[in-house]
Amino acid sequence: MRIGVFCSGGDAPGMNACIRGVVRCAARFGHETVGIRRGYQGLLDEDFHLNDERQPLLTSRCVRDIAKRGGTILRSSRSDEFRTEAGQQKAAEVLRKRNIDALVPIGGDGTLRGAAKLSEIWDGSIIACPGTIDNDLLGTSYTIGFATAVQTAVEAVDKIRDTAESHDRMFLVEVMGRSSGYIAVFTAIASGAECVCIPETPTDAAELVEDLKAMRFRGKSSIMLIVAEGDERGGAKEIDKLLKEAGNPFSTRVVILGHLQRGGSPAPMDRILGASMGEFAVRGIIDGQTKMLSGIVGGENRLTPFEEALAGHNEIPQRMLDLLETLSH
Numbered sequence: 001m002r003i004g005v006f007c008s009g010g011d012a013p014g015m016n017a018c019i020r021g022v023v024r025c026a027a028r029f030g031h032e033t034v035g036i037r038r039g040y041q042g043l044l045d046e047d048f049h050l051n052d053e054r055q056p057l058l059t060s061r062c063v064r065d066i067a068k069r070g071g072t073i074l075r076s077s078r079s080d081e082f083r084t085e086a087g088q089q090k091a092a093e094v095l096r097k098r099n100i101d102a103l104v105p106i107g108g109d110g111t112l113r114g115a116a117k118l119s120e121i122w123d124g125s126i127i128a129c130p131g132t133i134d135n136d137l138l139g140t141s142y143t144i145g146f147a148t149a150v151q152t153a154v155e156a157v158d159k160i161r162d163t164a165e166s167h168d169r170m171f172l173v174e175v176m177g178r179s180s181g182y183i184a185v186f187t188a189i190a191s192g193a194e195c196v197c198i199p200e201t202p203t204d205a206a207e208l209v210e211d212l213k214a215m216r217f218r219g220k221s222s223i224m225l226i227v228a229e230g231d232e233r234g235g236a237k238e239i240d241k242l243l244k245e246a247g248n249p250f251s252t253r254v255v256i257l258g259h260l261q262r263g264g265s266p267a268p269m270d271r272i273l274g275a276s277m278g279e280f281a282v283r284g285i286i287d288g289q290t291k292m293l294s295g296i297v298g299g300e301n302r303l304t305p306f307e308e309a310l311a312g313h314n315e316i317p318q319r320m321l322d323l324l325e326t327l328s329h
């Protein structure tokens with residue numbers, strides 16, 4: 001069997017470990033892997049990874065020592081062409097022409113949606129792996145890249161806290177996550193931030209300012225507010241403005257962490273998740289499974305049908321929100 005693997009959408013630390021898991025599992029059971037560069041667009045352009053012999057094959061040798069590297073050796077992209085029906089038909093034709101029997105797309109919900117579309121018109125097997133820092137997919141407790149993104153954000157907040165304390169200031173630190181507050185909540189818990197603004201809970205500027213005044217009264221001199229980029233009241237800049245208008249007693253600065261959160265060497269947990277999910281996807285393909293997401297739920301590898309994985313978003317457990325509330329007292 002010939003298995004295609006690619007990364008699509010925003011890169012996430014741990015994608016390389018996932019590619020390695022796919023390639024090594026395929027090799028173990030006597031199958032070939034083809035590396036498709038630049039996601040769905042690369043598939044349309046027939047842009048394949050070439051090995052040392054200039055063949056379009058991703059061998060065990062090609063993936064040695066890549067698990068520690070950030071980004072993805074296969075590159076990534078967001079393809080407008082693949083979103084069209086004509087693009088999807090063309091992708092299916094390329095797969096037939098290249099004798100590819102199965103696919104392992106690695107990416108977030110856009111990638112998964114693309115895989116579901118492709119699976120309606122192409123009869124090869126598709127098992128996707130959740131590669132995104134956002135941790136917003138159903139069918140897995142954690143996505144590949146989330147742990148590293150949180151680690152990077154926490155290291156940044158710890159540093160910013162030094163300046164906040166030295167200057168008696170409040171910092172609003174904006175983190176990524178698209179429409180999910182997962183990165184914000186985990187960053188806030190781990191860094192000891194005083195408050196958080198996330199899309200999952202209403203952000204009320206007047207109420208926040210009352211809390212800030214109470215903190216000031218209790219003698220707190222530095223404040224860290226973690227803002228999820230998807231908060232319904234806007235990003236850190238917009239929230240800073242709202243708080244000022246509502247009478248924020250602190251002098252503020254805004255820091256947007258941005259793409260810093262997607263880079264860097266993956267944390268061991270992301271390397272392990274990536275390897276395990278990639279390997280399990282190939283095992284699923286060998287077992288004849290298709291239209292599934294390869295995730296880990298409660299420590300166990302699990303395949304979840306595309307339609308279930310796409311039916312909603314991974315909710316932040318209430319327990320984590322309660323913990324955050326307790327810690328801010």
Ligand code: F6P
Pocket residue numbers: 010108132133134176177178229262
């Ligand atoms: O989905 C990953 C992510 O980093 C989101 O957190 C963020 O909103 C988005 O991608 C940014 O995308 P781009 O790199 O295309 O600007």
